Amino acid sequence: MTRPTIHDVARAAGVSLSTVDRVLNDREGVRQATHIRVTQAMRDLGYERNIAAANLARRRQYRLCFILPGGPNSFMRGLEEELRARADAWEFTTLERRIVPPFDDAALVHALRGVDPAATDGVAVVATDSAMVRAAMAELRDRGVAVVTLVSDLPSSRRQHFVGIDNVQAGRTAASLLGRFCRGRPGRIVLVAGSMLVRDHAERRLGFEQVLRAEFPDQSILPPLEGLDDQDIVAAHLGRTLADHPDIVGIYSLGAGTRGVARALSRPAAPRPAVVVHELTPHSRKALLDGSFDAVIHQDPVREVQATVLVLRSLIDGAAIDPEAARIGIEVFLRDNLP
Amino acid sequence: MTRPTIHDVARAAGVSLSTVDRVLNDREGVRQATHIRVTQAMRDLGYERNIAAANLARRRQYRLCFILPGGPNSFMRGLEEELRARADAWEFTTLERRIVPPFDDAALVHALRGVDPAATDGVAVVATDSAMVRAAMAELRDRGVAVVTLVSDLPSSRRQHFVGIDNVQAGRTAASLLGRFCRGRPGRIVLVAGSMLVRDHAERRLGFEQVLRAEFPDQSILPPLEGLDDQDIVAAHLGRTLADHPDIVGIYSLGAGTRGVARALSRPAAPRPAVVVHELTPHSRKALLDGSFDAVIHQDPVREVQATVLVLRSLIDGAAIDPEAARIGIEVFLRDNLP
DNA sequence: GTGAAAGCGCTAACAA
DNA sequence: TTGTTAGCGCTTTCAC
Numbered sequence: 001m002t003r004p005t006i007h008d009v010a011r012a013a014g015v016s017l018s019t020v021d022r023v024l025n026d027r028e029g030v031r032q033a034t035h036i037r038v039t040q041a042m043r044d045l046g047y048e049r050n051i052a053a054a055n056l057a058r059r060r061q062y063r064l065c066f067i068l069p070g071g072p073n074s075f076m077r078g079l080e081e082e083l084r085a086r087a088d089a090w091e092f093t094t095l096e097r098r099i100v101p102p103f104d105d106a107a108l109v110h111a112l113r114g115v116d117p118a119a120t121d122g123v124a125v126v127a128t129d130s131a132m133v134r135a136a137m138a139e140l141r142d143r144g145v146a147v148v149t150l151v152s153d154l155p156s157s158r159r160q161h162f163v164g165i166d167n168v169q170a171g172r173t174a175a176s177l178l179g180r181f182c183r184g185r186p187g188r189i190v191l192v193a194g195s196m197l198v199r200d201h202a203e204r205r206l207g208f209e210q211v212l213r214a215e216f217p218d219q220s221i222l223p224p225l226e227g228l229d230d231q232d233i234v235a236a237h238l239g240r241t242l243a244d245h246p247d248i249v250g251i252y253s254l255g256a257g258t259r260g261v262a263r264a265l266s267r268p269a270a271p272r273p274a275v276v277v278h279e280l281t282p283h284s285r286k287a288l289l290d291g292s293f294d295a296v297i298h299q300d301p302v303r304e305v306q307a308t309v310l311v312l313r314s315l316i317d318g319a320a321i322d323p324e325a326a327r328i329g330i331e332v333f334l335r336d337n338l339p
Numbered sequence: 340m341t342r343p344t345i346h347d348v349a350r351a352a353g354v355s356l357s358t359v360d361r362v363l364n365d366r367e368g369v370r371q372a373t374h375i376r377v378t379q380a381m382r383d384l385g386y387e388r389n390i391a392a393a394n395l396a397r398r399r400q401y402r403l404c405f406i407l408p409g410g411p412n413s414f415m416r417g418l419e420e421e422l423r424a425r426a427d428a429w430e431f432t433t434l435e436r437r438i439v440p441p442f443d444d445a446a447l448v449h450a451l452r453g454v455d456p457a458a459t460d461g462v463a464v465v466a467t468d469s470a471m472v473r474a475a476m477a478e479l480r481d482r483g484v485a486v487v488t489l490v491s492d493l494p495s496s497r498r499q500h501f502v503g504i505d506n507v508q509a510g511r512t513a514a515s516l517l518g519r520f521c522r523g524r525p526g527r528i529v530l531v532a533g534s535m536l537v538r539d540h541a542e543r544r545l546g547f548e549q550v551l552r553a554e555f556p557d558q559s560i561l562p563p564l565e566g567l568d569d570q571d572i573v574a575a576h577l578g579r580t581l582a583d584h585p586d587i588v589g590i591y592s593l594g595a596g597t598r599g600v601a602r603a604l605s606r607p608a609a610p611r612p613a614v615v616v617h618e619l620t621p622h623s624r625k626a627l628l629d630g631s632f633d634a635v636i637h638q639d640p641v642r643e644v645q646a647t648v649l650v651l652r653s654l655i656d657g658a659a660i661d662p663e664a665a666r667i668g669i670e671v672f673l674r675d676n677l678p
Numbered sequence: 679g680t681g682a683a684a685g686c687g688c689t690a691a692c693a694a
Numbered sequence: 695t696t697g698t699t700a701g702c703g704c705t706t707t708c709a710c
Contacts, residue, residue: 002398005687016697021689029695052391052430053687056702091391172675180633184523211675294519297676302663324641330676336511336550337636337669344703355681360705368679392703395686 004045013041024049055092062093062313066150066305067111067125069102073229073256074281076102076126078301079151090309096120103198105130112136117143122312124163127154129199134158146315150308151299152200160315163308165299165330167200171207171254173330174276177295178250179216181274186218187249190241194229194255204254204278219250227257234260239267253277262287280333288335298331343384352380363388394431401432401652405489405644406450406464408441412568412595413620415441415465417640418490429648435459442537444469451475456482461651463502466493468538473497485654489647490638491539499654502647504638504669506539510546510593512669513615516634517589518555520613525557526588529580533568533594543593543617558589566596573599581612592616601626619672627674637670 006020013020015038022030023038030038041047054060066083068076080097087095098114100107108125109132115123123140127133127149134157137147141158153162178189189212193201205224212219225241227234234257242248242264251273253261258277265272272292277284280298287293307326314321333339345359352359354377361369362377369377380386393399405422407415419436426434437453439446447464448471454462462479466472466488473496476486480497492501517528528551532540544563551558564580566573573596581587581603589612592600597616604611611631616623619637626632646665653660672678 003687007687017688018690018697019695022696025689031695034695048427050395050430050687053395053702054689056389056392056395056704057687057689059689059702088387091389169675173673176673176675180520181522183520207675327678329670329678331668332671332673332676334512334515334671336508336515336546337671339666339668346703356704357681357706358679361680364705370679373679389703392686393705395688396703396705398686398705 003050004047005050006047008045009038009041009047012045013038052091060092062090062122062309062316063096063120064093064122064124064309064312065096065098065115065120066308067098067100067108067123068150069126069128070099071102071229073102074258074283075151075256075279075299075301078281079304082301082305086305093309093313095309103128103195105132108133109136112140115140115145117145120145121316122146122148124148124150124308124312125159126151127157127159128152129154129197146312148308148311148315150304152198154199161311161321161326163304163311163326163328164200165328167203168207168210170278170297170330171204171209172211173207173332174204174252174254174295174297175208175211175216177332178252178274178276179212179219181276181294182216182219182249185249185271187220187247188222188245189219189250189252190222190238190245190248191224192234192238192251192253192255192257192261193224193226194257195226196224198255201255208252208254222248227255227260229256231257231260231263233257235263236260238264242273248273250274251276258287259283262292265292280331280338285338288333288338291335294334296333298333299328300331304328342389343386344389345386347384348377348380348386351384352377391430399431401429401461401648401655402435402459403432403461403463403648403651404435404437404454404459405647406437406439406447406462407489408465408467409438410441410568412441413622414490414595414618414638414640417620418643421640421644425644432648432652434648442467444471447472448475451479454479454484456484459484460655461485461487463487463489463647463651464498465490466496466498467491468493468536485651487647487650487654489643491537493538500650500660500665502643502650502665502667503539504667506542507546507549509617509636509669510543510548511550512546512671513543513591513593513634513636514547514550514555516671517591517613517615518551518558520615520633521558521588522555524588524610526559526586527561527584528558528589528591529561529577529584529587530563531566531573531577531590531592531594531596531600532563533596534565535563537594540594547591547593561587566594566599568595570596570599570602572596574602575599577603578606587612589613590615597626598622601631604631619670619677624677627672627677630674633673635672637672638667639670643667 010020083097100111138158147159148161149159151164225237275293276295278297280296284296311326349356349359422436439450477497486498487500488498490503564576614632615634617636619635623635650665
């Protein structure tokens with residue numbers, strides 16, 4: 001009636017607990033014949049290992065460290081908040097977090113070097129792209145620490161996995177929405193980026209242009225504005241651009257600084273341009289509700305933390321990574337499907 | 340260094356393990372003064388209870404039973420598959436599933452009556468709306484079984500929770516998309532439902548009409564087609580309707596039978612109507628990719644199972660339900676953000 | 679009211 | 695190559 005345990009398996013196979021344990025964990029020192037007997041007994045009884053009990057006995061602790069950029073970026077603050085809130089909610093896992101100055105390679109390298117391999121099993125890092133960073137990551141790997149990138153990837157590094165959305169796809173999705181929202185209104189579309197030096201922004205732009213060019217030939221794209229994720233700069237640049245080009249029918253904001261977009265739009269133009277932005281924050285949510293934005297493309301920080309923990313634990317255990325559990329979807333929010 | 344355990348708390352408070360346990364679990368038989376001493380010690384040490392160990396010692400088993408409608412409905416089959424696949428992946432939890440004939444109150448009641456309260460702690464049921472079903476659910480509750488509805492709710496019953504999307508919002512979202520996709524093309528929109536007798540379909544229609552009427556006055560809505568979630572019926576009805584009304588610019592399919600929509604559209608009209616359907620299946624996915632559908636509104640069966648298990652366990656433990664963990668979001672898929 | 683001791687299912691020395 | 699034994703952190707008799 002109750003689930004069989006290693007005791008039952010041991011009895012059925014006529015061996016001791018330790019032998020069952022050896023078979024279970026693929027440890028050596030078991031004769032072929034015994035191995036088969038035990039395996040057979042497991043199969044017969046439908047034995048299913050209790051992982052919680054195993055971890056308890058092992059006193060397993062996955063010691064993970066998240067390295068995130070600081071600054072006003074709402075999305076990063078959301079990630080940080082989630083880490084803080086759920087720090088104690090994971091079984092057998094401790095979550096440490098380090099905040100480093102944003103867009104600062106040297107600081108990131110410093111943080112990576114500051115990770116103690118003796119007290120850390122895995123690291124998740126929002127990477128900035130540089131050779132120094134790559135080297136520091138490689139160093140950690142050499143010292144036996146599992147390393148994954150988070151949100152922004154660094155493909156040619158020795159990171160073992162990337163947890164985050166596909167940014168080219170995100171850009172394509174944005175174009176697909178914005179193009180349809182503007183259909184019947186030929187005109188220009190303006191892109192607001194943080195900086196084209198950041199990998200994810202560059203990828204989003206790429207995807208956006210692919211789809212817009214191919215499928216919405218009535219719309220043309222202005223050269224991207226670089227707002228450095230700063231709402232004041234964004235508001236100023238975008239305001240000027242809107243004034244200069246009365247034929248702007250759409251805006252795609254692919255970085256942070258979304259509040260600046262909302263401000264630039266506060267002076268009503270008729271008809272107001274269609275707007276698609278990234279990341280659901282209190283501000284983008286408000287803009288969606290009051291009708292000044294049309295869609296928000298989002299990645300869920302809660303899921304991102306969850307997937308990262310899962311991936312790191314698998315990596316540490318040398319287990320296979322469940323691709324479904326590790327995938328971060330690109331979410332689309334309109335006014336009516338807001339969470 | 341290592342996390343404090345009840346041993347540490349006991350030592351610090353100068354009491355035994357049992358007393359700490361009594362305080363921890365709010366059992367009676369502890370003097371006020373002792374209680375305070377123990378609580379203080381926990382606070383001082385930053386004690387955090389190890390739930391896995393507790394469940395192990397308790398030999399806790401959450402025995403859950405899912406009751407789902409059979410038939411060709413892709414979404415239900417997805418749920419069933421997920422249940423099968425992850426039946427053994429939950430700690431301390433056994434998942435049983437029963438498939439009943441669809442849209443059959445009597446069969447559902449029979450299944451509910453067939454649940455053994457002595458061997459089942461919680462039930463999740465895709466409800467159909469009837470007094471008999473309500474009564475059977477109440478009976479289960481009286482026998483101490485936790486009951487939640489899944490996907491399709493039964494609000495005035497004694498179910499303790501509903502796990503699924505807000506269907507009014509889903510309809511609003513569909514209208515919001517379809518309206519914008521058709522903008523600049525005044526005309527008619529046709530609704531394809533399974534049956535208006537099913538609660539979720541009725542709710543989706545309601546939400547759709549709310550938004551379309553208020554925000555897209557250029558589009559008018561034809562009376563809904565009832566396709567009984569059967570692709571042949573849907574294909575026939577919709578084909579005829581499209582032929583009769585050359586001014587149809589949009590289609591919203593709010594039930595199953597999506598394949599029928601694709602078939603009806605296979606004879607090309609120019610420009611083809613904008614199409615929004617429900618549930619991501621291999622067929623709707625294909626239609627999205629080949630450009631015959633514009634958007635799919637989806638609820639994730641994986642998440643649905645997960646949330647249901649979490650909710651039922653909380654209910655059984657008498658614990659609070661985390662609203663975030665229990666929420667099922669309305670997902671929007673376009674060609675480019677397909678998972 | 680409180681405590682001692684056995685045990686949940688599994689692992690990890692250490693013997694044999 | 696195999697078995698014995700003492701835990702992991704918590705719960706649960708049963709005694710005091």
